[in-house]
Amino acid sequence: MLAALALALLPLLIKSDFALTILVFSFLLGMLAVSFNLIFGYTGQLSMFHAAAFGISAYATHLSMSLLGTSFWIGLVLAALLVLFLSVIVGTICFRFRLKEFYFAVVTLAFSEMARLIILNWNSVTNGTLGIILQEKPRIWLPGQGIVKLDGTLMWYYVSLIGLALTLLVCWRLVNSWMGRSFAAIRLNDELGDTLGINVFRYKLAAFSVGNMIAAIAGGLYSFFLGSIEPGFLSIDQSLAIVAMVLLGGRGAVAAPFIGALVLTTLPHVIHLGAELRTIVYGSILIFTILVMPQGIYGSIAALTRRPPHAI
């Protein structure tokens, strides 16, 4: 709560547009990481479809606006529904056939690679490798000012902060409910969960779909803040970046992956490294986290303060 208030007031202190921009990216990628953790950390499914959900939604939002003439927000909702639809298809296929661990990762990866190949090669619609420059700005209603263009870092700051806050709220509610208990049961021992009457298929699909839909919303917002879309949104590297954020931040608390998103988004801007060195540093962080600090930053701090990292 205190942290939320601090974040809400932060722009009063930080006037730097550069710093705010980094924070906006962190919030949006934080949404991505937090929602991924719902699938990976809480339900135990290593999905490689998350970047696909993010990227597909970015394209779909834009296409809805340019082809159907909808507003940004309607487009975003349509994109999220499209992702929901795809998640149900992909999830049903994977979970009905009881694909687990590596096989689940590989098949979701195959689906997201196919999505990427389609986007990459459907030049007439997606402009292929070059991607699309997004000129329009979403409009929002502000009290006292009526409907205005969502423009300027400060406005984006609050929009993305609200997005992250809502994501945290949704995930927190889910995780601390009977449904979250079912997620935990699936992650820790799905056979036992099954004999206790938990419909493993249904809750795996629920976690997968909800997580992907949040990623979809993050994708739409991210692309319009960035001002462009490109097929790299769906790449394996993007999937891995999400995994890295979650591992670094920690899997044990709803908000922990945001720490990872913040660190990994800020780091390249604070320490100036060439692209090559940055890749090396990312890889090293991933390895280091898994081998030395498997609980992530949050888990390590929680262990120091002796709070149990997993309260379901």
Added chain:
Amino acid sequence: MLFEISGLTKRFDGLTAVSDVSFSIAQGDIVGIFGPNGSGKTTLLSLIAGMLTPSTGRIVWKGKEIQGHKPHDIAAAGVVKTFQNPQLFSELTVFEHLMIAGHLMLKRRLGWRRIATLFNTDTGQAGGDLEARAREVLRLCRLEGSRDQTAGVLSYGEEKMLGVAMALMCEPQLLLLDEPASGLGQSEIDSLEIVLRDLRAHGMTLCIIDHKVGFLGKLADRAISLHHGAKIAEGTPAEVLSNEHVIAAYLGR
């Protein structure tokens, strides 16, 4: 008849683990199934609980055939099984185990309305019932003292008892216990016996398998003995124990 199986057979390639077994269980009975290791007892329970699909034969629960149904559907119908080697959620506390196992309670109380509780911090009466039930089960299973301990620090006896406790949270009408006493010390067996008698007093129907005769002999109303997957004797425990086939199966003569 509450529960009835007929002609149940399970073949794994080359091996018939359960062979043409038929019996029935009446409401409120404690039925003991015993036989030496490898006699097909655990396979039989797994078939009933839906973890395996029978090759042939029928399993009838309250007039409906349930063979081949999914384990969670069978649990939801009121037939719940425990594991011989305790299966637990290693990182969680005893109480959290019970809350997970309370899933079916919420489902029965709220149906699809439980979705609404996701958006509303108050789970209402059902949530209260769930916690009350968990406390009652803790008391019944003598686990109150370990309520907030994680599963990893429990003794073997407590682990097994937690398995029973989780099954009880599912509000079973037929409880299937897979060797509940194996690996327990005498004092643990005694308290298990008290718990099981308590359950019977509450009207629960129990089906217990064990490879030892002693503990089950005193508890069961009826006994069935399996050997090489086939039923070799049925009757009161005393009858079954004096059956020459049973003695031969145990003593290996």
Added chain:
Amino acid sequence: MGQLILGQLLNGAILGTLYGIIALGVTLTFGITGIVNFALGAFMMLGCYMAWYFTDGLGMHYAVAVLCAVLVTSFAGLIADQTLFRFTRNNLVNGLLVSIGLISVMEGAALLIWTSTPKNMEYVLPGVFSFFGLVVPKMKAVVFLVLLGVILATYAALTRTWIGRAAYAYAQNPEAAELMGVRTKILQSGVVVYSTGLAGLGGALYASLYSIDPTLGAVYILKAVEAAILAGIGSVIGSLFGGILLGITEGVGSIYLPIAFRDAYGLIFLIAILLFKPAGLFAGRK
């Protein structure tokens, strides 16, 4: 048209043995250590650059350079095993993520050292064989035969030698193998190193055929995993056939369908296999 198809069949088969040699490493590592080493693609890339460096930079004879490249790659594999993979045995998710982290490190380092400009090697073995109107570059034929030979030799070693039998026994039942006196730690490290060596060999040979760049491993490891799953993980001969089948499908497929989708065939295969025949096409064979 017939010639075109035959040509693509041949090309596909050659590419397929390259997929196959990496797939063999994937299969062996998974069978013995329980992890999928995605970094094998990066080791292949290392093998490429080493072969290029030893011939182009140090002026060694190509055959010697290949041998040295394999040694260097295996040594790198040993270091990776002792510092990283040793700690992730039988932990599939952690092993996967560590190997992915290793890819970033190796690719980044390769970009720093050799830049993203593709390197080309002088034609090591120029000239072509031609028969029945088909033209096959000599080098391609050599690469094909060497890789085929190595895969078959590995298969023979696994079935005929004591150490091979021990490895296969361990894959079936680790604890029983330990009870036979198999030195499990050495076996596990040995297999990780051997599979990186195979990847290095694939890379070193690849370098003589195509131009090389630091990111080439990503494509090959994906194809190799596809081939390994296609065959059924654990099947040694299957990884060869899986690789060749995938290579041929891509080759022939690109005649009829847009070339842009050639990477999708493997993915479609993969999904279909995992859903309908999860044990793979060659299940039950070694």
Added chain:
Amino acid sequence: MIEFDHVNVHYGKNHVLHDLTAKIEAGEVVALIGANAAGKTTALRTALGLKNLSSGSLRFAGEDVSSLSTHERVERGLILVPEGRQVFVKFTVTENLLMGAYHRKDRNKVQVELDYVYDLFPRLLERKSQKAGSMSGGEQQMLAIGRGLMAKPKCLLLDEPTMGLAPIIVQEILTILGKLAANGMTILLAEQNASMALDCASRAYVIESGHISLEGSSESLRESATIKSLYLGH
């Protein structure tokens, strides 16, 4: 030959073996009798180093082997025929038997032992090229014992060799164990079936919940009330 000295073993926080002390002399057949989950398998696994002991020590042929790895113990002639057979299902009978000799320095000269095992178990000879996975439980058990013998054991540990087998097969296996004993093999036999184990062994230990509750000669134990209550609950 083998000596457990105040051995304690834990699985996590579970204390599964309490101060286990037992000794088997060379040439003896000793039974370890106990119910399911009493600690028999853990004791045997600990002997082979598949499970670490938390305290106490283990001596084999006069040497402290507590800190040796499994393959080092196997090389010294301590051989376990594990619970549930654990044969290599995709190997043929012969390949399985050869794996038994894996650790031996003279492993390329095993024809003598191979003949010996095939002589003991003619059924295995009939099926020597068959995959072990396609054989019956009894045949797999024979194969597992045969595989153990291929190792030229100094001491053979058998974990429930008759579990789940038909009486006629049990008889066959008992006969073989009798032959081995007559040839002077040191055997530790873990069994639930007390009566059978006592027929085989000259001495026995009874293990309950990780404690040795009783020990003595087979004759004296056969009359003991503990044994009876353990099995028939009288």
